[in-house]
Amino acid sequence: MQLWGGRFSGKMDPQAWQLNASLSFDHRLARQDVRGSLAWAGALEQAGVLSSDERRQICAGLEAIDAEFANGEFIFVESDEDIHTAVERRLGELIGLLAGKLHTGRSRNDQVATDLRLWLLDHLPILDASLRELQSALIQRAEHDLDVLMPGYTHLQRAQAILLGHWWLSHFWPLQRDRQRLAQALQRAAILPLGSGALAGAPFEVDRLALAGELGFSDAAPNSLDAVSDRDFVAEFLFCAALIGVHLSRLAENVVLFASAEFGYFELSDAYATGSSLMPQKKNPDVFELTRGKAGALLGYLTGLLAVLKGLPSSYDKDLQEDKPPLFAAYDTLMAILPVLAGALQSLTVHADRMRDALDAGLMATDLADYLVDKGLPFRQAHTLVGKLVQLAQSQGKPLNSISLDEIRALADPEINLKIDPSIYSVFDPLQSVSRRCSFGGTAPQAVRSQLERAKQVLGGF
Amino acid sequence: MQLWGGRFSGKMDPQAWQLNASLSFDHRLARQDVRGSLAWAGALEQAGVLSSDERRQICAGLEAIDAEFANGEFIFVESDEDIHTAVERRLGELIGLLAGKLHTGRSRNDQVATDLRLWLLDHLPILDASLRELQSALIQRAEHDLDVLMPGYTHLQRAQAILLGHWWLSHFWPLQRDRQRLAQALQRAAILPLGSGALAGAPFEVDRLALAGELGFSDAAPNSLDAVSDRDFVAEFLFCAALIGVHLSRLAENVVLFASAEFGYFELSDAYATGSSLMPQKKNPDVFELTRGKAGALLGYLTGLLAVLKGLPSSYDKDLQEDKPPLFAAYDTLMAILPVLAGALQSLTVHADRMRDALDAGLMATDLADYLVDKGLPFRQAHTLVGKLVQLAQSQGKPLNSISLDEIRALADPEINLKIDPSIYSVFDPLQSVSRRCSFGGTAPQAVRSQLERAKQVLGGF
């Protein structure tokens, strides 16, 4: 069956049919399609197109179909061009010619846009819950590892001492932004296209706002031409997905690094590591590498869709059928990654000793400069002075905190020298170093504790 | 001058210096850099790092620098690695060694992130105003051309009659969504990184929330590691820009089509058209083609930045310097296109007669089916029947409304035939056709008038 063809005399070429058919992916919209049709039947009754009885019959048929989908009993036939055709074909089998009244005033153009938005309204909360679980895992880790001292890096060079709790939380906040973006994308997705017909609107009075409310939308699309061709909501979701991918890739890159022998900070649980078919000793962080790799794929989905949309003329064009594969792929990708990451993070072992050992005195060079600033030296001069001390220590092959007071004094101004005393060496205590960074957002234990509370608060439900 | 180098004994290779330097593009952050430094000087005084007098001197110097930038009198020197270095270098020239105190507790990492966000806070409203102007032009056109009848298209095939006012407004709403997205992106950009130091926070108590307020941010970043590396706000802006590009490309594609000899619906004003160096008769819609083309470039900026971010480890890495060129390029691109489009649309001539002539009877085929539905035929059967009539008319080389009642009756059920009378030909009046589509969002004149009011309302200020 196909929903068109009255004016055609020839049959479609089989390969063209294959190319054109979308059932292989839009079958995922089955439940949404039925739900939309149930609501549309109501609108048709309200508009006087269907009698109460007709509506009842149609809805009974649709509910039977919905049950078939729910139970996996719906049988597709070869001629089902897409999910809409399949449902209308089956409705005809169940209730006869009356089924032909359901499509009055409706087009597949407004129907599929409605289905796809409904699908997103159904699934974004599921994705949000998975993100939230990963955030919970990060909070748990931050709580557990809060006071573990470790080197912080910039340019992948050891920079300053930080707390591991702080580090874990640095991966929490990007996901919070992601969830906010998704929530706003969801609001923009919750605009009903149904009632827009093929492009020009429904040919009778429909209360589209009521229809919107019934289907869980917050508003109806204000322009029918825009409504049937607007795929902003897909693009926006794919952007959110790509950016989530970027955030996860950042976490993944770090875990891969920290799980290397050279860093030795993290050890993955056997449940989340893999081996080599050749090298018996290997324990590989595949799930994190895949996460990083899939961030690339997610970027491709976004790019692909935007390229599909670019340059299309107004209103519906068949190119828009290319919206679904990347949408589903992006969703599936994230849903495959997120729970695994949560599990992998929760189960990994932290080697706090390795982290502590990596805190060489050089990481406190800024603290040394700050000490000199405290003694009255402008920071820029203090920075230069400490830079020279670093060079001196390195040329002698000794750590920065082995520099003697005399060596310091030899490079500093007389005025400053008077103020320097052995207390200067206290700057090399990493705990003191982190503790000084106590402002909002800093790595001091107290600041991280506050941050943790805030994280729990925004997450809710702890 | 460079802000580092105490520990270095060798000089930087000149080509490496060139590669590393960012002044060629980050000079655009000059005013924001000074503003951030003024606020930071205040924070340093409040934290006891600067005396009141020191702060006054520093601020006086900074204000002098700001005036130099405002007047185009600031002179860059070859050794200015970036805008931050240039400003601190100049401050030293103006106020001496005291300038070296300004960078206490601050790093270029939190500084540049602050500057760039400030730049966006300054410029997004300008972009928004340009979008609003284009929307105004669309509203004016819609008002002016509201009742002009034209063919609506799907698949670039004539589909149903619509009003030109409806069509113009179909380009209004996507821009409204864009502006909403930009406004939300702006809110997420308004989070202050300053006070995060290089990565670990400021080494003394700073009231970052006060600092945020002073600089026009709504909050301070809750995690210093995240704060110095978060470029979500750039990605989000570039996504908004790419999607605006897609929307403008859709408009542009349509105008290019409508300005062709074949459509003949639009004629561009000489002020917005160009000619050919070879063909004397040509009048080309270059500005619309460029708009369509630049949508591709905008997509490239987004893709490029996301690819830059993907797989970076935590905290600041120099790769992030690649955030500015696409950000500035995307902004400049949109600011070059938007006013031109507004002007081109306002000044173009609509050939309403050509549009009206294109409304062949076939566009009312759905209305014919709806008529039959009204007579009791299920829509699916009505659709098939009309399809056959279309085929019949075409095979006879005559328009659909030349089909005789007898020809219709020959194909329809006896039951329906009884209900068909010459009033059936009224469906071919395009004004009746559009008038029937009177629900919210439809193309009926009354519905479009309501839509226009709503558009004016959301735009404000009319």
Added chain:
Amino acid sequence: MQLWGGRFSGKMDPQAWQLNASLSFDHRLARQDVRGSLAWAGALEQAGVLSSDERRQICAGLEAIDAEFANGEFIFVESDEDIHTAVERRLGELIGLLAGKLHTGRSRNDQVATDLRLWLLDHLPILDASLRELQSALIQRAEHDLDVLMPGYTHLQRAQAILLGHWWLSHFWPLQRDRQRLAQALQRAAILPLGSGALAGAPFEVDRLALAGELGFSDAAPNSLDAVSDRDFVAEFLFCAALIGVHLSRLAENVVLFASAEFGYFELSDAYATGSSLMPQKKNPDVFELTRGKAGALLGYLTGLLAVLKGLPSSYDKDLQEDKPPLFAAYDTLMAILPVLAGALQSLTVHADRMRDALDAGLMATDLADYLVDKGLPFRQAHTLVGKLVQLAQSQGKPLNSISLDEIRALADPEINLKIDPSIYSVFDPLQSVSRRCSFGGTAPQAVRSQLERAKQVLGGF
């Protein structure tokens, strides 16, 4: 079964297993995997790792497996992590412990790279044949429609008269470049990774050049580290695919335009057109719109893969597993489109009359200028003069060829006026216009005939 795990005490988390497993897509490499293993068994015998008898048994087992794949009888089990594991597992079932000798000196890293290259070597010729068929269709069309006069466009504005045969061939040459690129990509893909082990090479002497020859490669990869991580061949294929997509999208855009009512140049056969579920009169060029849309998807595959590769460290990382989905998707996409396009082009109807009617005199404006050049006016002045005549004609609402000699003379120099006579109107004959463009590559009938011969020649086999 998994090919690793000796050192692991815990079991893998089921969701992590799912994420990690690649069988759902790499099963497509089954035949290639077996072929590679057969060759590897030979190499092991040659290196003395396997006895002749062992090799024979292993090869017999592998051939039995190959037959199972060929006949669709191979049964995958849940624990098959990937195609390599599945084959080795099955081999063990068939020949016992001896199967465990096959993986000596080999890793899945060099194995999968080999399989994927083999797959490409197998499938690129199939793709090439499909491209060639589309080229043949274009040649046939060009031959059939060679002398049909039509407007050529630039900026979608009518520009100059051309021949339809010339236009069809303009879509032939891009595909020829594509095929050349694919052929060169194929050559670069034909470099054997096998024998590179996990990263460091095989732990015994293998004659990799012989192995390469046996498997149909032209050379062996010269560096084992590079060999296991090089995915240039995938990127290059995806680029070729994306560019083919761009070329097909150009053709598709044109057909969509030409099949519109406004152009009316082409009419699609019913076998390659689709209808509307709502509008009975519609005949939509869906297959061309999908082609155009899928060009966007192809661009996404390329972008995604390059983003996967960017920033990866040396040698094998699991991210590389993300190479296969876009490769297979791009191949399948092209193989779905190409035969349909060939069929659709061959079966479409050309309305030569509509094309001829569109040749208004304005298209010969350049010819008019050329005429004046012939009379001694510099082209730039001729261009300006004709531009004014165009303006004059337009202001009088008449075609350019209705301009009188006096009107022309009123605008031209006296010197030129002497040379103008009624023969000037001959420039408005479109056939003369095209005939003048007789150089190599031009649209004159003779030049197009030569071009057609050349096209047939490079295509071969006509």
Added chain:
Amino acid sequence: MQLWGGRFSGKMDPQAWQLNASLSFDHRLARQDVRGSLAWAGALEQAGVLSSDERRQICAGLEAIDAEFANGEFIFVESDEDIHTAVERRLGELIGLLAGKLHTGRSRNDQVATDLRLWLLDHLPILDASLRELQSALIQRAEHDLDVLMPGYTHLQRAQAILLGHWWLSHFWPLQRDRQRLAQALQRAAILPLGSGALAGAPFEVDRLALAGELGFSDAAPNSLDAVSDRDFVAEFLFCAALIGVHLSRLAENVVLFASAEFGYFELSDAYATGSSLMPQKKNPDVFELTRGKAGALLGYLTGLLAVLKGLPSSYDKDLQEDKPPLFAAYDTLMAILPVLAGALQSLTVHADRMRDALDAGLMATDLADYLVDKGLPFRQAHTLVGKLVQLAQSQGKPLNSISLDEIRALADPEINLKIDPSIYSVFDPLQSVSRRCSFGGTAPQAVRSQLERAKQVLGGF
């Protein structure tokens, strides 16, 4: 001056003019534009359009202009819309009205396509030379560091011992492939569009093959419609550039890792490192991070251009003007990176001791398995056995080579046990390990020496 406008009565809007003008970037084509015009003047003479004397005058003017460009003395004026206009305007100033004859039979469409191809023909060899220099640097490093033992990695986990010379060369071969791709792209770029006019060909006989030869092209484009719109050569260059970017990003990622404190393998020379404005001890690998970042930007250029091209109709559209910015940006990016990388690699210090120390016994686990294979155990069983030994050693916190013979025997088959003796410990010698991987492409010293010879050979000129 503009090269069109005869038919226009209004003046162009200034912002539209700005948007439309391309001089800000296409001025880079100045020399190529003049060269193309010189050749075209010759073709016009040959075709009888210009007299010998006219040609001489025009060529003299053009050569004067060329000299002005060469000496930086050419003065652009505000009304120069693009480089072609600027040159023709200047020619008019120099030789008067005769200048107006130069554009006969030519359009900016074929002119700009010719110029851009000429530019690429001029600049690809320069890029190639820069790539070659980086390859030379890699060869020098490989030669210098050939025998340094280091851990090879997969999944960023230590995998097997390799030679540093082998590692350096693993970055050589991808660049060799890049250069091959560029050379083939160059060949495809060397097809002359000139003589195609605006779209339909030149209106008189031109010997385009002679013209091609004169300008250094290998052939003339066979179809004028294709010739003016074909931007495959830009896309292909941008793909090559993006893939070079990917290769350089791989090298960069590795250097960033190896220069970290945790790896400690590489130390950058001061000439190629940068410091921190805050942290005095920092020595950052900025140039490598920028390289990695710019790979993202390069990907964006490619994506952007392909998105520009996708969906354009046949022949010239103004969108194509968006080809130049990404082309120039990609070229400039690579030319900024490549010499810096060459210098940075040549000047970095290798810490061979750190590499040697990282060769823990676990890296020889595969060698241990190979030893057991040698004793008759199938590899799969040997792999499992060694896996258990790894686990045992790890649980006892000792290296793999501290496992006693008895511990091994306790896990192995009696049959194998008979064959195990203390010689088993020799497998833990990393030099033996690498030496075993002696096949073509392997990491054995002899194999790497051969590889080095081959690298020098393909590079040439050593």
